[in-house]
Amino acid sequence: xxxxxxxxxxxxxxxxxxxxxxxxxxxxxxxxxxxxxxxxxxxxxxxxxxxxxxxxxxxxxxxxxxxxxxxxxxxxxxxxxxxxxxxxxxxxxxxxxxxxxxxxxxxxxxxxxxxxxxxxxxxxxxxxxxxxxxxxxxxxxxxxxxxxxxxxxxxxxxxxxxxxxxxxxxxxxxxxxxxxxxxxxxxxxxxxxxxxxxxxxxxxxxxxxxxxxxxxxxxxxxxxxxxxxxxxxxxxxxxxxxxxxxxxxxxxxxxxxxxxxxxxxxxxxxxxxxxxxxxxxxxxxxxxxxxxxxxxxxxxxxxxxxxxxxxxxxxxxxxxxxxxxxxxxxxxxxxxxxxxxxxxxxxxxxxxxxxx
Amino acid sequence: xxxxxxxxxxxxxxxxxxxxxxxxxxxxxxxxxxxxxxxxxxxxxxxxxxxxxxxxxxxxxxxxxxxxxxxxxxxxxxxxxxxxxxxxxxxxxxxxxxxxxxxxxxxxxxxxxxxxxxxxxxxxxxxxxxxxxxxxxxxxxxxxxxxxxxxxxxxxxxxxxxxxxxxxxxxxxxxxxxxxxxxxxxxxxxxxxxxxxxxxxxxxxxxxxxxxxxxxxxxxxxxxxxxxxxxxxxxxxxxxxxxxxxxxxxxxxxxxxxxxxxxxxxxxxxxxxxxxxxxxxxxxxxxxxxxxxxxxxxxxxxxxxxxxxxxxxxxxxxxxxxxxxxxxxxxxxxxxxxxxxxxxxxxxxxxxxxxx
DNA sequence: CGAATGTGCTATAACGTTTCAACGTACGTG
DNA sequence: CACGTACGTTGAAACGTTATAGCACATTCG
Numbered sequence: 001x002x003x004x005x006x007x008x009x010x011x012x013x014x015x016x017x018x019x020x021x022x023x024x025x026x027x028x029x030x031x032x033x034x035x036x037x038x039x040x041x042x043x044x045x046x047x048x049x050x051x052x053x054x055x056x057x058x059x060x061x062x063x064x065x066x067x068x069x070x071x072x073x074x075x076x077x078x079x080x081x082x083x084x085x086x087x088x089x090x091x092x093x094x095x096x097x098x099x100x101x102x103x104x105x106x107x108x109x110x111x112x113x114x115x116x117x118x119x120x121x122x123x124x125x126x127x128x129x130x131x132x133x134x135x136x137x138x139x140x141x142x143x144x145x146x147x148x149x150x151x152x153x154x155x156x157x158x159x160x161x162x163x164x165x166x167x168x169x170x171x172x173x174x175x176x177x178x179x180x181x182x183x184x185x186x187x188x189x190x191x192x193x194x195x196x197x198x199x200x201x202x203x204x205x206x207x208x209x210x211x212x213x214x215x216x217x218x219x220x221x222x223x224x225x226x227x228x229x230x231x232x233x234x235x236x237x238x239x240x241x242x243x244x245x246x247x248x249x250x251x252x253x254x255x256x257x258x259x260x261x262x263x264x265x266x267x268x269x270x271x272x273x274x275x276x277x278x279x280x281x282x283x284x285x286x287x288x289x290x291x292x293x294x295x296x297x298x299x300x301x302x303x304x305x306x307x308x309x310x311x312x313x314x315x316x317x318x319x320x321x322x323x324x325x326x327x328x329x330x331x332x333x334x335x336x337x338x339x340x341x342x343x344x345x346x347x348x349x350x351x352x353x354x355x356x
Numbered sequence: 357x358x359x360x361x362x363x364x365x366x367x368x369x370x371x372x373x374x375x376x377x378x379x380x381x382x383x384x385x386x387x388x389x390x391x392x393x394x395x396x397x398x399x400x401x402x403x404x405x406x407x408x409x410x411x412x413x414x415x416x417x418x419x420x421x422x423x424x425x426x427x428x429x430x431x432x433x434x435x436x437x438x439x440x441x442x443x444x445x446x447x448x449x450x451x452x453x454x455x456x457x458x459x460x461x462x463x464x465x466x467x468x469x470x471x472x473x474x475x476x477x478x479x480x481x482x483x484x485x486x487x488x489x490x491x492x493x494x495x496x497x498x499x500x501x502x503x504x505x506x507x508x509x510x511x512x513x514x515x516x517x518x519x520x521x522x523x524x525x526x527x528x529x530x531x532x533x534x535x536x537x538x539x540x541x542x543x544x545x546x547x548x549x550x551x552x553x554x555x556x557x558x559x560x561x562x563x564x565x566x567x568x569x570x571x572x573x574x575x576x577x578x579x580x581x582x583x584x585x586x587x588x589x590x591x592x593x594x595x596x597x598x599x600x601x602x603x604x605x606x607x608x609x610x611x612x613x614x615x616x617x618x619x620x621x622x623x624x625x626x627x628x629x630x631x632x633x634x635x636x637x638x639x640x641x642x643x644x645x646x647x648x649x650x651x652x653x654x655x656x657x658x659x660x661x662x663x664x665x666x667x668x669x670x671x672x673x674x675x676x677x678x679x680x681x682x683x684x685x686x687x688x689x690x691x692x693x694x695x696x697x698x699x700x701x702x703x704x705x706x707x708x709x710x711x712x
Numbered sequence: 713c714g715a716a717t718g719t720g721c722t723a724t725a726a727c728g729t730t731t732c733a734a735c736g737t738a739c740g741t742g
Numbered sequence: 743c744a745c746g747t748a749c750g751t752t753g754a755a756a757c758g759t760t761a762t763a764g765c766a767c768a769t770t771c772g
Contacts, residue, residue: 005417005498007758018722023760033720048497053473054419055758057410058727061361073454074435082429086456095470098429098454100442114451117409141404142361226643261645264620284640287582287610289617363728374752379730389750411728414757 006047015043026051057119066310067115069099069108069125070148076282077299078126081148084303085124092311094121101128109134116143121314124148124306144313148306150193152324158309160302160325164194167295167329168201171249171277172216174293174331176209178338180247180275186232186259187251188220195224195251198279202249217245224251229258236274237266246274247337253278253285253294260288260336275337291334298327362403371399382407413475422666423471425455425464425481426504432638433655434482437504440659441480448667450477457484465490472499477670480504480662500669504662506549508680514665516658516681520550523651523685524557525564527605527633528572530649530687532565534694536603536631542588542615543607544576551580551607554635558605573601580607585614592630593622602630603693609634609641609650616644616692631693647690654683 008026012019017036024032025040032040043049057063068085070078082098089096097115101108108128112135115123122144127135131153139145139157147159175183185202187195199218206215219235221228229250236244236259250256256278263270270276270290278285281296305325313320364382368375373392380388381396388396399405413419424441426434438454445452453471457464464484468491471479478500483491487509495501495513503515531539541558543551555574562571575591577584585606592600592615606612612634619626626632626646634641637652661681669676 005758009758019758020722020724020760020762021720024721027760031720036720048493050469050472050497052414052475052758053470054410054413054475055727056760058408058414058729058757059759059761061727063410073429073438074432076430079430079435083456095453097451100439113406114409116406119408119410137404141406226640230643257640258643261643264645284582284613287614287617289620289645361728365728375728376730376732376752376754377750380751383730387750392750408728411757412730414728414759415730417757 006049007052008049011040011043011047011049014047015040062119062121064093065095065097065118065120066307066314067097067099067111067118067120067123067125068148069101069111069115069123071101071103071126071128073098073100077149077280077297080299081303081306084300084305085307086303087300088304088307088311092307092315094311103128105129112138116141122146122310124310126150144310146306146310146313149302151326152322155322158306158313158322158324160306160309160327162297162302162327162329164197164329165201165204167279167297168198168203168249169205170201170329170331171198171279171293171295172202172205173209174333175247175249175275175277175337176205178247178275180245182217182243182245182247183215184217184219184236184245184248185251186219186221186229186248186255187224188222188228190220192224198249198251221251221255225254226258226261229255229260230262231258233259233262234266237262237268244274247276248274249277249279251279253280253282253292256292256294256336257284257288260290260292264289271336271338277331277337281332285332286334288336290336293334293337294332296330296332298330302327362405363408364405367396367399367403367405370403371396418475418477420449421451421453421474421476422663422670423453423455423467423474423476423479423481424504425457425467425471425479427457427459427482427484429454429456433505433636433653436655437659437662440656440661441663442659443656444660444663444667448663448671450667459484461485468494472497478502478666480666482506500666502662502666502669505658507682508678511678511680514662514669514678514680516662516665516683518653518658518683518685520553520685521557521560523635523653524554524559524605525561526557526685526687527554527635527649527651528558528561529565530689531603531605531631531633531693532561534603534631536601538573538599538601538603539571540573540575540592540601540604541607542575542577542585542604542611543580544578544584546576548580554605554607577607577611580610582610582614582617585611585616586618587614589615589618590622593618593624600630603632604630605633605635607635609636609638609648612648612650612692613640613644616646616648620645627691627693633687633693637688641688642690644692646692649690649693650688652686652688654686658683 008019008022012022021032022040025037029037066089072078086096099111105128116138124146126148135145145157149161151161152159185199190196202216219232221232248259256276260270260276263274268274278292278294281294285292285294364375364378368378377388378396381393385393422445424438428434442452455467461484472494480502482504491501501513505517507517508515541555546552558572575588577588612632616626616632619630624630634648634650637650641648641650
């Protein structure tokens with residue numbers, strides 16, 4: 001309870017030196033003579049002195065912090081990205097302020113304001129909607145901005161993203177190689193860029209294999225959750241066995257798990273009667289009743305790359321050039337899309353614990 | 357790129373007033389005359405002035421921020437808690453710095469240091485291990501600390517937690533009421549407080565029903581994940597049908613899902629031949645092949661309560677008394693533990709408080 | 713032996729804000 | 743008409759830090 005905000009000045013008094021010397025001990029210990037240094041360090045310890053970050057920042061003009069604004073902290077995609085950002089930032093001695101826009105323009109705008117007031121080194125953001133005046137003005141005022149998981153339309157800023165078209169292509173190419181003739185795509189709404197990109201990738205794979213566009217049966221869903229997947233699965237199960245697709249590519253794993261459950265209910269064997277490939281490689285994918293093949297995005301790496309670009313822009317020597325980094329996703333093949341003989345995909349872990 | 361850090365002083369110059377007046381417009385607009393106010397506001401807008409939070413904080417002595425240190429940002433338990441904290445904090449005009457200790461003492465310690473340097477209003481933390489000297493010294497230096505999801509052993513601080521013993525009791529009472537005679541508990545390691553509490557609750561329910569302690573078949577697992585659940589399930593399935601329990605209570609949902617999958621594999625009907633109750637009510641619980649009954653914790657509320665206590669302690673009028681708030685969990689009954697007729701969950705929990 | 717050259721330290725001036733005492737100015741009031 | 747009293751505004755003093763110019767003293771060199 002003893003509220004004693006101890007400052008550098010009191011440390012100086014106790015150690016019998018000027019306050020400039022204390023500052024030197026803190027920041028450039030090598031310039032101060034051995035005996036003085038130890039004396040000051042002893043005083044620091046004795047008083048329990050803690051630097052005042054606000055004062056440092058005020059002096060420095062900028063804080064040693066970067067802002068990360070995501071659409072949903074509960075989404076594993078963003079938590080993994082956040083970890084990557086944090087790893088990279090802490091190596092550079094920067095702290096991360098994590099903000100959750102909840103997909104709301106108002107909250108996003110409020111957080112941008114807070115981050116600017118904190119004079120952060122820069123901002124990593126997955127914007128609620130595309131081009132944004134608010135964001136542009138932040139940048140104009142001198143705070144670097146890097147777009148995460150959305151490709152920058154202009155060349156005015158850096159961005160990191162994953163090639164969703166390629167992801168769709170990988171999934172469907174894999175199914176084609178396994179000999180499937182009739183393939184369905186389950187996903188929606190198509191207004192979400194990621195969803196339509198994945199579908200486009202699926203179409204691309206078919207076209208490259210010499211199929212016509214129409215070969216892809218598209219089942220558009222209203223959302224990307226398990227329930228929507230179950231509905232789509234129910235629809236598939238209702239098709240006469242002759243005209244039913246033998247494989248389905250889902251825009252994310254939740255949909256795929258929904259489809260999978262519905263197949264179990266209708267006693268349709270997976271992968272024998274219906275092969276399934278999902279997207280995102282969520283924690284549960286490997287642990288599903290039938291381990292799920294899935295397209296994995298380098299989420300952690302995405303975060304690291306974004307932070308790297310930002311740090312380069314903010315702290316670099318001024319030679320920084322804006323870049324658009326695009327990562328390639330990865331197909332993890334498991335039981336849901338292959339015959340019973342072959343082994344699982346890459347050595348994947350199963351779900352970790354939750355000691356809530 | 358035009359890096360023009362515009363300060364209150366330049367705004368004052370443009371508006372033709374003193375800088376104290378600009379500050380008043382910003383903080384107590386009602387004390388400044390209408391025409392002056394609009395003139396200043398115009399200048400602020402024209403120059404794109406953004407307050408410097410560091411300077412404000414330096415002046416104020418404390419930042420308008422609270423710190424939240426969790427064991428794992430990716431864990432849905434903590435993300436929900438974090439949302440609760442954020443909701444409460446933003447209502448009080450405070451920002452939240454979210455830190456991830458990753459269950460590592462070193463990272464935790466580093467973050468505590470950072471938070472102290474930022475002069476946060478207070479810290480919400482789920483400590484890596486129990487009593488901690490580091491944490492005590494933070495508190496001694498005047499930063500309020502509230503423990504989250506771990507009950508304070510001493511009376512020296514506030515804490516919020518959920519009654520895990522009651523949770524276990526609820527689950528097993530429910531199974532007993534449904535007429536089950538042989539009940540198993542799956543969970544581990546027992547060194548995790550949450551796990552042993554839940555088991556103790558299960559025992560308590562049995563004892564209250566007049567059973568002897570030995571009636572609970574305990575299957576200890578090495579971890580709380582799906583794989584461990586599958587192993588436990590496999591063990592259960594291997595028991596002769598006569599001596600096999602008719603119900604199982606799992607220490608978390610991942611275990612329960614593992615058990616459930618194994619039952620499907622062995623064609624053991626759930627809930628007819630084996631009823632299952634999990635813990636945590638994770639997102640997938642309701643969407644499992646057989647929707648899973650589970651004990652739900654008021655996670656969001658836990659976060660809110662923790663933030664409330666902290667804010668009361670930090671900003672209150674000094675009449676604050678430390679409290680240990682304990683929430684009651686809630687059983688959500690779904691198909692995995694009942695006949696097909698009955699409906700879903702229960703009403704909301706009540707908090708019981710113990711003054712300190 | 714005076715001058716150049718270090719070596720350690722000190723004193724001081726910022727950084728941008730908020731607060732608070734003081735200072736007009738205008739207006740009723742006695 | 744002097745006088746308290748609002749009201750609106752100003753000026754200066756903090757807050758705790760870092761950077762920088764300068765000072766005292768010892769050492770080395772021409």
